[in-house]
Amino acid sequence: MFEALTDRLQGVFKDMRSKGRLAEEDIDEALREVRLALLEADVNFKVARDFIRRVKERATSLEVLESLTPAQQVLRIVDEELVATLGGEPGRIDWTGKTPAPVMLVGLNGAGKTTSAAKLALTLRKLGQRPLLVACDTYRPAAVAQLETLGRQIGAEVYEEGTHASPVDIARRSVEYGREHGYSINIIDTAGRLQIDERMMDELVQIKAAIQPTEVLLVANAMTGQEAVSVAQQFHEQVGLTGLILTQMDGDARGGAALSIRAVTGVPLKFLGMGEKIEALQAYYPDRLASRILGMGDMLTLxxxxxxxxxxxxxxxxxxxxxxxxxxxxxxxxxxxxxxxxxxxxxxxxxxxxxxxxxxxxxxxxxxxxxxxxxxxxxxxxxxxxxxxxxxxxxxxxxxxxxxxxxxxxxxxxxxxxxxxxxxxxxxxxxxxxxxxxxxxxxx
Amino acid sequence: MVFNIFRKKEQPAGAGVAESLEKTRGGLFGAVRNMFQARRELDAAFWDELEERLIQADLGAHTTADLVDTLRETHDKRRFDSPEQAEAALRQEMMRLLGGGTVGLNLPLPLAVILVVGVNGVGKTTSIAKLAKFLAQSGRKPLLVAGDTFRAAAIDQLKVWGERVAVPVVAQGPGSDPSAVVFDGIKAARARGADVLIVDTAGRLHTKINLMEELKKVQRIVQRQIPDAPHETLLVLDAVTGQNALVQAKSFTQAVGVTGLVLAKLDSSSKGGVVFSIAQELSLPIKFVGTGERVDDFAPFDAGEFAGALFAE
Structure with missing residues (x-):
C-alpha cells in the first residue's frame, strides 16, 4: 500500500522518537524512508536526492546527534528544508500596471484550467477586483459552454467568440472589451496542450505577445508523476511562467509534484485547487503545505x-x-x-x-x-x-x-x-x- | 459545431497509433536502451542509473526496486556477459509483469454494458468516443449514455463527440440523477436495437465516499435491468499521473470491480510506467491505449508488443 507522505514520515519519526538518541546510521535509515516516501509522493527523483543530501548534511552535525531530542531536531531540519524548497513567500496575483490586467492559465489537457479559471475569478472578486473570464479554448468540445456555465454559477461575465475565431484574436479583443466595460482583470482560459506540441505551444507564445499578461499561471494536477518537472520546464522555457496552481489537492495525492516544479523552475506556487465546488480555491503558503506533508495538519487553512x-x-x-x-x-x-x-x-x-x-x-x-x-x-x-x-x-x-x-x-x-x-x-x-x-x- | 480538432494535424487517419506509440516508447525506454549500450560494465553506478531511469519513468520506488533486485540476483547467479544480456533479462521480467498478450472486451449479445469510470480530467469522455468508433468499426452498434450530469457542459461535450463519430447519445438535463439516465439508456438501447451501451460517468476522486456510492448505485441500476451487467467496467487513467494511479486503481476496483484499464494521453512524453505497478499489484489488464487527440488515436493494448517495443531501437 502506498501510504501518503504524511503518514510515512510520521511512522519514520515515531520509530526514531522511541529510541531517544541517534547514531549516524539511524539518520541514514530514516532518510532512506523519507526518500522512499518522497518518491512515492511523486517528488522528482533528482529533487528528492538533492533534498535528502541537504537534510543529511545538516542532520549529521554533532549538535543534532548529541542533542537530547535528536528526532525533533531532524524533524525540524526536514521541515525547514521542505519550506525552503517550496519557496519562502505566499504567492499573490499581480494585477498592477494594466487595466485590465490579463492573467493567462496554461497547462496540459485535463489539468483543471477551466474550473480553476472560475475559482480564480471568485477569489479575485473577494479581493475587490472585477474579473472577466475569457474563453480561448476553441478546441475541446464544449469547453466554451463549460466556462459559460461556470460563469453563470458565480455571476461572472464570460467573453467568448465561439470556436471559429483564433485564440490569439479572442484574447486580444477581450482586452479591448475589458477596458471598455471596466473590468480590472481578464482571466484567459486556454486550451490544454502537450508541452511537446510545437504548434500549440507557439499559439501560447503568440497570445502572450498579443496581450502582455501580468501573470502566466501553469495549472497542474497534484497527481502528476515524474513528468511534472519536464512539463513545467517546457512551459516555463517557452512561455515564461509566473506561477503555479496545483489542482485536485482534495484527493489523496500529497502533491509531490509541487515540490519538484518549485525546485526545478523556481516558479512559485500561488493557489491550491481543492474540491469541485467553485468557492474552494485556496491561497498557497509553503509552510502550511510543508506542515501538511510532515503530518502536522493544515490548521491555519482550516x-x-x-x-x-x-x-x-x-x-x-x-x-x-x-x-x-x-x-x-x-x-x-x-x-x-x-x-x-x-x-x-x-x-x-x-x-x-x-x-x-x-x-x-x-x-x-x-x-x-x-x-x-x-x-x-x-x-x-x-x-x-x-x-x-x-x-x-x-x-x-x-x-x-x-x-x-x-x-x-x-x-x-x-x-x-x-x-x-x-x-x-x-x-x-x-x-x-x-x-x-x-x-x-x-x-x- | 466546427470540427476544430481535425484542423490541428493533417495526418492520414489510422497511421497515428503505431507511430505515436513508437514515439512514446522511444522516449520511454530509449534511454534505458542507450544506457545498456553505453556501459560495458555492470558496476554499482550502472544499477543506480537503472534505478533512476525506471523511477523517472513512473514505475514507482517499489516496482523499480523489485525489478532491479531481480536483475541483480540473476546477475549474481549467472553473470551477464554483456549489457545486451542484462537488457534481455530486464525485458523478460517486465513482460512477465504485464502478463500475456491482448485482453479483449467481454461484450455478449444482445446487449452489453460498458461502464467508464475515473477521476476528473483523465480523458473519459474522449476515450468513450474513440471506443465507440472502434466498436462501430468492428461491426457493433454502440449507444452512448451521458451519465456525467455534474460537470458543466459534460453532456454537450459527449454530444459533440457522438456527432463526430456518428454514434447516438442518450442524455437528460444537467443535474439529473445519473442512475435515471442509465435506466433510460438501457430502454433506448433495447428500443433502437443497439448492442453495446457505453456509459460515461462524472469524474470523481476515489476519496469521495458519497460519489463512489453514487457509482455503486449506477451499477446496481444496470444490474437490475441486466443481471450480469455491467460486462465491462473500464477505469481510465491519465498516463501523466504518477503513483496515485495505483491508489485510484485500487479504490475503484474495490468500489465497482474494475475489469480493465484504458491508458489515456499516452501521446505525451509521459511514461505511463505506473501500469507496471498496477499490473504487479492488482493484475488488472490494460485493454486500450489512447495515443493522441484524433479519434483514431486509439488501439487495443498489446502487452507483448508494448514490452517488446520498450527496447526497440
Missing amino acids: IEQTQELYDQEEAEKLQKKLVKGQFTLDDFLGQLQQIKRMGSLSSIMDMIPGLSQLTRRPEFAAALDEKQFKRVEAMILSMTVKERQNPVILDGSRRRRIARGSGTSVHEVNQLLNQFRQMQGMMKQIGRGKIPKGIAGLMG
Whole structure:
C-alpha cells in the first residue's frame, strides 16, 4: 500500500522518537524512508536526492546527534528544508500596471484550467477586483459552454467568440472589451496542450505577445508523476511562467509534484485547487503545505476557511453561548450547515492534525457520509422552536412525531439527542478552558 | 459545431497509433536502451542509473526496486556477459509483469454494458468516443449514455463527440440523477436495437465516499435491468499521473470491480510506467491505449508488443 507522505514520515519519526538518541546510521535509515516516501509522493527523483543530501548534511552535525531530542531536531531540519524548497513567500496575483490586467492559465489537457479559471475569478472578486473570464479554448468540445456555465454559477461575465475565431484574436479583443466595460482583470482560459506540441505551444507564445499578461499561471494536477518537472520546464522555457496552481489537492495525492516544479523552475506556487465546488480555491503558503506533508495538519487553512464563512458577530454570540453552556440544537444545526458550506467533512478532517488518518478508517468513513448529515438536519428541522431550545421537553410522543416527520426512527432521534447531550457537556468543558480527554487524545 | 480538432494535424487517419506509440516508447525506454549500450560494465553506478531511469519513468520506488533486485540476483547467479544480456533479462521480467498478450472486451449479445469510470480530467469522455468508433468499426452498434450530469457542459461535450463519430447519445438535463439516465439508456438501447451501451460517468476522486456510492448505485441500476451487467467496467487513467494511479486503481476496483484499464494521453512524453505497478499489484489488464487527440488515436493494448517495443531501437 502506498501510504501518503504524511503518514510515512510520521511512522519514520515515531520509530526514531522511541529510541531517544541517534547514531549516524539511524539518520541514514530514516532518510532512506523519507526518500522512499518522497518518491512515492511523486517528488522528482533528482529533487528528492538533492533534498535528502541537504537534510543529511545538516542532520549529521554533532549538535543534532548529541542533542537530547535528536528526532525533533531532524524533524525540524526536514521541515525547514521542505519550506525552503517550496519557496519562502505566499504567492499573490499581480494585477498592477494594466487595466485590465490579463492573467493567462496554461497547462496540459485535463489539468483543471477551466474550473480553476472560475475559482480564480471568485477569489479575485473577494479581493475587490472585477474579473472577466475569457474563453480561448476553441478546441475541446464544449469547453466554451463549460466556462459559460461556470460563469453563470458565480455571476461572472464570460467573453467568448465561439470556436471559429483564433485564440490569439479572442484574447486580444477581450482586452479591448475589458477596458471598455471596466473590468480590472481578464482571466484567459486556454486550451490544454502537450508541452511537446510545437504548434500549440507557439499559439501560447503568440497570445502572450498579443496581450502582455501580468501573470502566466501553469495549472497542474497534484497527481502528476515524474513528468511534472519536464512539463513545467517546457512551459516555463517557452512561455515564461509566473506561477503555479496545483489542482485536485482534495484527493489523496500529497502533491509531490509541487515540490519538484518549485525546485526545478523556481516558479512559485500561488493557489491550491481543492474540491469541485467553485468557492474552494485556496491561497498557497509553503509552510502550511510543508506542515501538511510532515503530518502536522493544515490548521491555519482550516481556520482561515472557517473565518471567511463565519459571520464574526455570529461567532462571538456562539462563543458566549458555549461558555455559558447554552448551546442549543438550533446552534448545532447552524454548525452543520456551516460545515456543509465548507466542503466535505473528510476534506476538513484532513486538515486537522492526527485526524487525517482517521478519515481513511472504514468506521469513520461511514460516519462522514453526507447522507447522515441530511438525516440529522431533517430531524432537527422536524422539531418545534421550543423543542430545539430545550430538548428536555422531548417526551415519547414528541419523539415519535419527529421520527415520522423526518422519515427516521425513534431510535435515531434518541441517538441524536444522546450525542447532542454529550456534545453539550464537552462544549461546557471547552468553554471553561479544559480540553476533554477524548479530543486531547485525538490531537496528540 | 466546427470540427476544430481535425484542423490541428493533417495526418492520414489510422497511421497515428503505431507511430505515436513508437514515439512514446522511444522516449520511454530509449534511454534505458542507450544506457545498456553505453556501459560495458555492470558496476554499482550502472544499477543506480537503472534505478533512476525506471523511477523517472513512473514505475514507482517499489516496482523499480523489485525489478532491479531481480536483475541483480540473476546477475549474481549467472553473470551477464554483456549489457545486451542484462537488457534481455530486464525485458523478460517486465513482460512477465504485464502478463500475456491482448485482453479483449467481454461484450455478449444482445446487449452489453460498458461502464467508464475515473477521476476528473483523465480523458473519459474522449476515450468513450474513440471506443465507440472502434466498436462501430468492428461491426457493433454502440449507444452512448451521458451519465456525467455534474460537470458543466459534460453532456454537450459527449454530444459533440457522438456527432463526430456518428454514434447516438442518450442524455437528460444537467443535474439529473445519473442512475435515471442509465435506466433510460438501457430502454433506448433495447428500443433502437443497439448492442453495446457505453456509459460515461462524472469524474470523481476515489476519496469521495458519497460519489463512489453514487457509482455503486449506477451499477446496481444496470444490474437490475441486466443481471450480469455491467460486462465491462473500464477505469481510465491519465498516463501523466504518477503513483496515485495505483491508489485510484485500487479504490475503484474495490468500489465497482474494475475489469480493465484504458491508458489515456499516452501521446505525451509521459511514461505511463505506473501500469507496471498496477499490473504487479492488482493484475488488472490494460485493454486500450489512447495515443493522441484524433479519434483514431486509439488501439487495443498489446502487452507483448508494448514490452517488446520498450527496447526497440
